[in-house]
Amino acid sequence: MSKKNIKLxxxxxxxVEAALMAGMKFFAGYPITPSTELAELSAEKLPRIGGKFxxxxxxxxxxxxxxxxSIAGLKSMTATSGPGFSLKQENIGYAAIAEIPLVIVxxxxxxxxxxxxxxxxxxxxxxxxxxxHGDHAIIALSPQSVMETFDITIKAFNLAEKYRTPVIVLxxxxxxxxxxxxxxxxxxxxxIFDRKVPGPGEDYLPYRLEEGDIVPKMAPFGAGYRxxxxxxxxxxxxxxxxxxxxxxxxxxxxxxxxxxxxxxIVMYDEFMMEDAEYAIISYGSTARTVRNxxxxxxxxxxxxxxxxxxxxWPSAExxxxxxxxxxxxxxxxxxxxGQYVQEIERIVKSDAEVFHLGRANGEVLMPIEVVQKAKExx
Amino acid sequence: MTSEIxxxxxxxxxxxxxxCPGCSNGVVTRxxxxxxxxxxxxxxxxxxxxxxxxxxxxPGYLDFNTLHTTHGRGLAFATGIKLANPKxxxxxxxxxxxVSAIGGNHLIHAARRNIDITTIVFNNNIYGMTGGQYxxxxxxxxxxxxxxxxxxxxxxxxxxxAAAAGATYSSRTTAYHxxxxxxxxxxxxxxxxxxxxxxASICPTYYGRKNKSGSGVQMMQALKNDFIDxxxxxxxxxxxKEGKHLMGVFKNxxxxxxxxxxxRVIDALxxxxxxx
Numbered sequence: 001m002s003k004k005n006i007k008l009x010x011x012x013x014x015x016v017e018a019a020l021m022a023g024m025k026f027f028a029g030y031p032i033t034p035s036t037e038l039a040e041l042s043a044e045k046l047p048r049i050g051g052k053f054x055x056x057x058x059x060x061x062x063x064x065x066x067x068x069x070s071i072a073g074l075k076s077m078t079a080t081s082g083p084g085f086s087l088k089q090e091n092i093g094y095a096a097i098a099e100i101p102l103v104i105v106x107x108x109x110x111x112x113x114x115x116x117x118x119x120x121x122x123x124x125x126x127x128x129x130x131x132x133h134g135d136h137a138i139i140a141l142s143p144q145s146v147m148e149t150f151d152i153t154i155k156a157f158n159l160a161e162k163y164r165t166p167v168i169v170l171x172x173x174x175x176x177x178x179x180x181x182x183x184x185x186x187x188x189x190x191x192i193f194d195r196k197v198p199g200p201g202e203d204y205l206p207y208r209l210e211e212g213d214i215v216p217k218m219a220p221f222g223a224g225y226r227x228x229x230x231x232x233x234x235x236x237x238x239x240x241x242x243x244x245x246x247x248x249x250x251x252x253x254x255x256x257x258x259x260x261x262x263x264x265i266v267m268y269d270e271f272m273m274e275d276a277e278y279a280i281i282s283y284g285s286t287a288r289t290v291r292n293x294x295x296x297x298x299x300x301x302x303x304x305x306x307x308x309x310x311x312x313w314p315s316a317e318x319x320x321x322x323x324x325x326x327x328x329x330x331x332x333x334x335x336x337x338g339q340y341v342q343e344i345e346r347i348v349k350s351d352a353e354v355f356h357l358g359r360a361n362g363e364v365l366m367p368i369e370v371v372q373k374a375k376e377x378x
Numbered sequence: 379m380t381s382e383i384x385x386x387x388x389x390x391x392x393x394x395x396x397x398c399p400g401c402s403n404g405v406v407t408r409x410x411x412x413x414x415x416x417x418x419x420x421x422x423x424x425x426x427x428x429x430x431x432x433x434x435x436x437p438g439y440l441d442f443n444t445l446h447t448t449h450g451r452g453l454a455f456a457t458g459i460k461l462a463n464p465k466x467x468x469x470x471x472x473x474x475x476x477v478s479a480i481g482g483n484h485l486i487h488a489a490r491r492n493i494d495i496t497t498i499v500f501n502n503n504i505y506g507m508t509g510g511q512y513x514x515x516x517x518x519x520x521x522x523x524x525x526x527x528x529x530x531x532x533x534x535x536x537x538x539x540a541a542a543a544g545a546t547y548s549s550r551t552t553a554y555h556x557x558x559x560x561x562x563x564x565x566x567x568x569x570x571x572x573x574x575x576x577x578a579s580i581c582p583t584y585y586g587r588k589n590k591s592g593s594g595v596q597m598m599q600a601l602k603n604d605f606i607d608x609x610x611x612x613x614x615x616x617x618x619k620e621g622k623h624l625m626g627v628f629k630n631x632x633x634x635x636x637x638x639x640x641x642r643v644i645d646a647l648x649x650x651x652x653x654x
Contacts, residue, residue, distance in 0.1 A: 026462050047644045052461050057487035061454035064447065064484075068458020071445065072466070076458070094448050221443040221459060222466045224422045228438055230446035239392060239438060240446075 005184040011149040011175040012037035014182055015105055016045065018153035019077050021184075023192055024103075025051040026069030026076040029062040030084060033117045034173045035107040038079035059087035063104065067091060070100050071229065073220025075157055079105035081173075082115060085124055085131070092166050093132030094231045096254065099164035099207070099215060101195055103156045106168060107176040108284075108335075110362045119362030120173035122284055122335040126342075128168050129313045135251060137258035139265055140168040140313040142284040146180035152267070152310065158193040159265060163257055164215040170312055172335070174285035174364060198225060207250075208236040215257055258314055267310035268319055272298060276305030278378040279323050279352075281344055282333040283309050286365055290333050293370035304374060315343050324348025329378055333357045333370055353377075387411035387421070389441050396435055398506075400582035400594020402553035406500050407436045409556055410469070413563030424467045427456040429481055431473035431507045432581075433500035450481030453488045456495050464637035467567065468494070474501040475513040478534050482514070489543035492571040493636035498563065499536055499574070502581040510584030521588040537576040541629040546571035549627040552578040554601040562627070571635045578605060578623065 009017070016038055019027075027042035029035075043053040052069065056062045062078045069076040080088060085106045095102045108124050110116025124131075128140040139159050143149040149171060156167040196217045198204040206227040207216045216236075219225040232240040233247045241247070258265065271291055273279065282290040287308040297304040307323050309316050324330065330352050332341035341356040348354060357373045359365060380390065388411070397403045414424060424442040428434035430449035437444035443466075447455045452470050460468045470477075477485050477499050488495060504522055505511040512522035514534045521528055541548040547569040551559045559577060566573035580586065580597040591597050608626040611619065 026458070028458055047640070048647045050644055050648065052640060054457065054461055056454060056457070057483050060451060061457070061484055061487070064451045064454030065458030065461070068445075068455040068460075069462040070458075071455075072459045072462035074462045076462075090448055091451065220463075221425050221445070222423055222463055226422060226441055226443055228444045228446065230438070231448060232446065239389075 006181060007184055008179055008181055009146060010037060010177055010179050011143070011146045011171060012107065012177065013041060014146045014150040015153045015169065015171070016041040017184060018150040019103065019157065020045060020049070021187060021190065022154045022157035023075045023194065024077050024157065025074040026066065027053045027078065028056050028065035028069060028076070029078045029080065030056055030059045032059070032081045032084045034109055034176050035079045035081045035105060038105055042077070059084035060091065063088040063091040066102055067095050067100050070102050071221050073223070075101070075161070077103040077105065079107070081107045081109045082111040082124060083113065085127065089127075089131040093134060093136060095166040096132065096136040096138065097231055097233070098229050099218070099254070100166070101160035101164055101218070102166045103153070103160055104166055104168050106170055108170065108172040110360060116362040118173065120285065120335060120364060121360055121362065122172055122286065123339065123360055124170065125312060125334070125336065125339040128170050135255070137165070137255040138168065138313050139163070139165060139258060139311070140170045141267070141310060142170045142312050143175055143310070144284055144287045144308065145175065146178060147182040148310070149175060150182055150184070154190055155267070158191065161193045161195040162214065163261070164195065164218060165258065170284070172284050197223070205236045206238040207234060209253065214261065262314050262317070265311055265314060266316045266319070268316045269308040269310060271306040271308070273305035273307060273323070275303055277303040277327055278329050278374065279305050279307050279327045280331045280333055280370065280374065281307045281309070281320070281323070283312060283340065286333055286335055289365045289367050290370055292367040293374065296367060296371050297374055302374065302378060304378065312340070315347065317347055320344060320347045321351070324351035327352050329353045329355065331355045331357050331370070331373055331377065333365055335365065336360050383408065383411050383415060387414065387441055388439055392439050395439055397432060398583040400580070400597070401432070402502070402579040402598070403433055403436060403500055405553045405556065406498070406559065406577050406579060407439065409559045410498060410563055411440065412560045413567060416560065417564055417567060419467050419567070423465065424469065425456070425459055426469050426471060427452045427459070428471045429476040431476045431505070433471055433473040434476060436471045450476050450479070451484065452476065453481060453484040453495065453497065457488055457493055460493055460495055461637055461640065464494070464641070468496070469567065470495055470497045472497060472499050473506070474499060474503060474515040474536065475505045478514045478536050478539070485540065486543040489540045489545040489572045489574070491636040492544055492546055492633050494570055494572070496566045496573040496575070497540070499576045500579045501536060501576050502579040502585060504581050504585040506581045506584050510588055523588070537574055537628050540572070540574035544572065545574045545629060546631050546633050547573035548629040549574070550576040550578065550625045552601040552605050552625060553580060554598050555605070555625070565630070569630070570638070571633060578625070
């Protein structure tokens with residue numbers, strides 16, 4: 001029995017540790033509170049393993065360089081918070097349409113604008129999905145703890161590589177800066193997925209989906225396949241196409257590669273949901289508040305459970321619908337003025353009554369507030 | 379008849395190009411392939427990156443690893459590619475608006491880092507793709523669709539800007555001076571560091587029409603007549619300096635290159651015993 005690798009660390013540190021274990025070799029970013037530790041640790045560690053770190057001139061350049069690193073064949077990451085996340089949006093869309101694997105960490109802080117730079121929030125949930133212009137699918141994952149930050153960062157890299165897509169790790173200031181005990185797994189104990197590349201001498205079309213593949217294979221630049229990447233709608237050859245028929249086919253493929261694989265992408269957690277008559281849906285650090293409140297409410301005889309989406313986008317549609325059918329009423333608790341609640345309302349429709357408990361003043365929700373809200377509406 | 383150069387380096391299937399009759403983009407793009415050919419670069423190892431605009435469509439016609447990115451951000455993408463794989467020959471093609479307005483910050487910082495990327499600016503003094511708006515290099519008093527009463531801005535000197543920001547090679551030529559252009563491209567690509575070649579270009583459709591500059595041929599003749607080597611300029615009598623634009627090499631020095639410096643950091647960390 002080898003000794004367990006137990007560490008005390010911050011969520012932001014765990015994210016970098018996991019990224020390195022997942023195979024990250026390239027980080028480009030720009031300093032911003034409360035995500036800066038991600039850049040600092042990447043700068044410290046990457047050159048030791050032959051990887052590359054670069055602090056770019058702005059947030060836009062940070063994601064652009066990270067996309068460039070991925071095109072050159074390296075697993076790449078960038079990290080930011082609210083204002084920087086806004087600035088990165090155009091190139092998130094670029095990575096989506098060009099199908100470039102990339103992990104973007106957004107340690108959410110209070111907004112809008114400069115807002116509350118050192119305080120937590122969950123105000124970028126809708127921006128994570130719709131922040132870039134145009135229709136596209138996206139993956140966003142939200143951890144509630146340091147350990148989970150580690151696990152979903154690994155998952156984020158795997159999903160980015162597997163589905164050739166930008167993946168957003170949507171953490172928050174609480175999880176990012178909180179120190180907790182975590183157990184770092186042995187490298188052999190975790191599954192790592194690398195993007196599929198064309199074989200030598202293969203007749204390669206960069207955006208041709210081959211039998212048995214989820215996405216087209218991706219050749220790194222310089223490997224002998226001279227091809228074109230563009231943010232314009234393009235056909236299988238990678239060259240721009242104005243064909244509306246082609247745009248339709250391509251857009252539907254880009255969306256369905258995510259939507260049709262929800263089973264693989266969607267992660268969630270349930271607490272005391274088996275016999276629940278009321279549910280509280282919450283994610284990220286706020287879910288910890290709710291878990292505590294659920295225990296209190298159970299002690300007081302209320303049949304309340306917690307449903308916690310870990311994958312925020314695509315949403316756990318099937319499971320949330322089932323929650324709506326199981327319970328009479330739902331509270332959605334989140335650190336914003338009402339964002340993910342809209343998604344829950346969309347999914348559960350009239351199956352259950354949906355209430356919102358939220359705040360965006362930089363203070364976390366307290367268990368007593370959740371208890372009070374539950375007593376008020378349940 | 380398609381020339382050997384075009385056969386070898388252009389994606390024939392994507393031609394004809396989208397550029398207007400009289401546009402000089404084809405001349406500059408072809409000159410780039412001539413420089414690459416004369417240098418004997420491995421086609422598989424060449425990466426050509428661009429942003430958005432007329433000139434930024436050039437990579438789509440070129441048979442290399444080509445990347446058409448977002449407006450102004452070409453150099454930031456190129457920086458990621460070059461740092462991730464320093465063995466690649468990375469070339470950026472950009473227009474004046476792309477590289478000096480929306481992408482101006484990336485230009486000065488790529489130059490400051492002295493990262494081994496060659497930037498070729500097709501400077502036609504106008505936003506062509508969007509229909510003739512004034513750019514950061516539109517001369518004062520010239521007209522654009524957003525400067526209908528004459529431009530009151532002062533233009534950037536892109537070659538000098540790059541040189542001042544830290545480029546180790548910077549030069550300016552014109553679309554008329556093809557032989558010099560090919561030489562400058564070769565020198566720029568050969569320089570281990572950030573290189574800038576600004577090519578004064580023409581846009582008869584928008585700049586020309588708005589400013590009554592005449593046909594493409596007349597605008598090419600104007601490039602020939604108005605641009606003068608900076609050394610020759612010094613020798614001109616004062617009365618003949620009026621209206622002349624400088625071309626030539628503004629900077630050509632050797633300084634440590636960014637990706638090589640980063641590799642030194644890696645080597646020191648991996649080679650040393652006590653680096654904790």
